[in-house]
Amino acid sequence: MREIEVGEVTQLVRDLCIETNTCLREDQMAALRRARGDEESPLGQEVLDQLLENAAVACSEGVPFCQDTGYAVFFIELGQEVRFTGGHLGEAIDEGVRRGYVEGFLRKSIVGSPIERENTGDNTPAVVYYDLVPGEALKVTMLVKGAGCDNMSALRMLTPAEGLDGAKEFVVETIEKAGPNASPPVTVGVGIGGPFEKAAQLAKKALTRTSGEPSPDPGLAELERDLLARINATGIGPAGYGGTQTALAVHVESHPTHIAQFPVAVNIDCHSHRTRRAEL
Amino acid sequence: MAEEIVRLTAPLSFEDIEPLSTGDIVRLSGTIYTARDAAHARMAEAIEAGEELPFDPEGQVIYFTGPAPAKPGQVMGPAGPTTSSRMDRYSPLLVERGLRGMVGKGLRSEAVRESMQEHGCVYFGAVEGTAALLSRSVKSVEVVAYEDLDSEAIRKLEVEEFPAVVVNDLHGGDLYIEGRERWRRAPNWG
Numbered sequence: 001m002r003e004i005e006v007g008e009v010t011q012l013v014r015d016l017c018i019e020t021n022t023c024l025r026e027d028q029m030a031a032l033r034r035a036r037g038d039e040e041s042p043l044g045q046e047v048l049d050q051l052l053e054n055a056a057v058a059c060s061e062g063v064p065f066c067q068d069t070g071y072a073v074f075f076i077e078l079g080q081e082v083r084f085t086g087g088h089l090g091e092a093i094d095e096g097v098r099r100g101y102v103e104g105f106l107r108k109s110i111v112g113s114p115i116e117r118e119n120t121g122d123n124t125p126a127v128v129y130y131d132l133v134p135g136e137a138l139k140v141t142m143l144v145k146g147a148g149c150d151n152m153s154a155l156r157m158l159t160p161a162e163g164l165d166g167a168k169e170f171v172v173e174t175i176e177k178a179g180p181n182a183s184p185p186v187t188v189g190v191g192i193g194g195p196f197e198k199a200a201q202l203a204k205k206a207l208t209r210t211s212g213e214p215s216p217d218p219g220l221a222e223l224e225r226d227l228l229a230r231i232n233a234t235g236i237g238p239a240g241y242g243g244t245q246t247a248l249a250v251h252v253e254s255h256p257t258h259i260a261q262f263p264v265a266v267n268i269d270c271h272s273h274r275t276r277r278a279e280l
Numbered sequence: 281m282a283e284e285i286v287r288l289t290a291p292l293s294f295e296d297i298e299p300l301s302t303g304d305i306v307r308l309s310g311t312i313y314t315a316r317d318a319a320h321a322r323m324a325e326a327i328e329a330g331e332e333l334p335f336d337p338e339g340q341v342i343y344f345t346g347p348a349p350a351k352p353g354q355v356m357g358p359a360g361p362t363t364s365s366r367m368d369r370y371s372p373l374l375v376e377r378g379l380r381g382m383v384g385k386g387l388r389s390e391a392v393r394e395s396m397q398e399h400g401c402v403y404f405g406a407v408e409g410t411a412a413l414l415s416r417s418v419k420s421v422e423v424v425a426y427e428d429l430d431s432e433a434i435r436k437l438e439v440e441e442f443p444a445v446v447v448n449d450l451h452g453g454d455l456y457i458e459g460r461e462r463w464r465r466a467p468n469w470g
Contacts, residue, residue, distance in 0.1 A: 237459060
């Protein structure tokens with residue numbers, strides 16, 4: 001049994017909020033540089049130059065590179081040997097978000113109710129997904145989720161007869177519909193299987209993977225390559241101005257499903273793809 | 281698509297925007313206003329109630345953004361464009377009243393595009409996700425209305441060399457459609 005004081009979690013979350021919003025993870029920088037090298041459209045090249053310059057300015061000046069500093073989403077892997085002291089884990093995470101967004105000069109974008117729409121003033125509450133795992137570590141992955149691209153995401157309950165071809169068509173159709181609104185070049189998270197909500201959650205989690213690192217499952221890795229090629233053939237391009245680099249990466253996660261089901265969820269993240277990991 | 285850069289100073293006249301064409305790379309200087317969802321809803325209410333708007337739209341440019349807070353010493357916090365389509369239901373009201381330019385990102389509705397062609401207004405794209413870079417073009421900022429809306433308040437900005445691209449010109453051009461068609465490849469179905 002290991003004890004963790006929840007104040008440590010608050011500090012870790014606070015720092016994650018600021019770092020994730022100001023400095024792009026190296027794999028995302030590498031993906032943007034690769035896209036700049038591969039882009040054929042001059043206007044697309046100009047957009048990628050601006051994105052790379054913006055990322056450098058934001059990180060060196062310690063300012064967020066996108067004004068939409070997002071919904072604070074956390075994926076927690078919690079070792080079952082851990083016991084928390086000094087308070088409640090969920091509240092400690094929210095306190096970390098509160099401090100990070102206030103002290104880091106990040107925009108507060110959360111309203112307390114979708115109907116009343118009054119800003120909570122500190123970007124809380126966070127959305128937190130917990131996985132209980134063996135061991136005594138606490139691993140925290142943050143995803144700063146911008147709304148413009150989240151709004152272009154979609155879920156469809158396919159029939160098993162529509163199958164893999166139907167799933168591919170749905171993913172490409174979702175990106176085509178999103179067009180410039182999702183702020184390409186995008187990162188695409190795809191969740192297949194489970195019941196309804198599992199697919200959506202997997203799609204979101206898939207976004208946090210190292211950019212472009214193929215799935216360990218050879219079949220899914222092939223699906224990722226195929227989808228990436230199809231998406232980049234759409235011509236949407238950087239900022240939707242036309243070009244060959246519409247997506248930087250496609251990550252697919254799969255889960256067992258029901259004999260009558262084939263859910264497919266597509267969660268899109270814009271070119272300000274912000275995710276980071278930390279652990280205690 | 282022109283490779284050279286077109287320099288514009290807002291407010292804009294019809295003559296300023298008439299020669300612009302889809303895909304033109306623009307650097308915008310002068311005075312522009314920020315407004316996004318909530319400010320547009322209030323302006324629409326004001327129009328409906330016959331009340332005066334916080335600024336006369338004639339010749340003006342609206343930038344769809346809600347900045348992050350400024351750090352000490354910064355003129356304005358990061359302020360990139362937000363998705364323009366959420367303003368679609370309101371924009372024609374302002375375009376009819378002489379608005380000459382809108383800066384945002386993403387597709388506009390047919391009604392907005394028709395209104396822009398009819399009354400003379402151009403839609404510029406800025407690159408979302410370049411907020412830190414774009415805010416460097418902002419030389420001064422003043423909240424002019426709806427201060428209670430915080431990041432959504434209407435701000436008057438003095439900008440210099442703000443980078444943008446012409447998406448919808450006055451002649452029916454649409455960069456989002458033309459760009460995609462030009463670069464679309466026969467998919468290599470795996």
